[in-house]
Amino acid sequence: MEHLAPGPPKAKKPAPTVFCYICGRQFGSKSIEIHQKQCLKKWHLENDKLPKSQRRPEPIKPEIIRTGGKIDHEAMNEAMWEASKAQLIPCEWCGRRFAPGRLEVHQKSCTKENPAKQVPKK
Numbered sequence: 001m002e003h004l005a006p007g008p009p010k011a012k013k014p015a016p017t018v019f020c021y022i023c024g025r026q027f028g029s030k031s032i033e034i035h036q037k038q039c040l041k042k043w044h045l046e047n048d049k050l051p052k053s054q055r056r057p058e059p060i061k062p063e064i065i066r067t068g069g070k071i072d073h074e075a076m077n078e079a080m081w082e083a084s085k086a087q088l089i090p091c092e093w094c095g096r097r098f099a100p101g102r103l104e105v106h107q108k109s110c111t112k113e114n115p116a117k118q119v120p121k122k
């Protein structure tokens, strides 16, 4: 006997998202591979434009973390996120960390004479 479930189709699980270890943004697990290739290219372009003092070593892709034989996505995401944070450059005046393009914008208002005030976190 054919079984037809009444009501709307069961909601699919949301696509698992993965952090890009280079830029720290989230992507679907299917698009992350494609993105990371492009992201790394972009990273190199950006890095080459930076003054030598701000250049960073190439981001290292975190190893796959497994818990009980299964990939531990949560731990992986945390590792990816941490790795991406290492890519941020600290502002020499206020100490906050920025992506290379952002730092430039930020330092228009944050200077040695007048460093930006830290925004207190609530």
Ligand SMILES: [Zn+2]
Pocket: 020, 021, 022, 023, 024, 025, 035, 036, 039
């Ligand atoms: Zn990325």
Ligand SMILES: [Zn+2]
Pocket: 091, 092, 093, 094, 095, 096, 106, 107, 110, 111, 115, 116
């Ligand atoms: Zn600053």
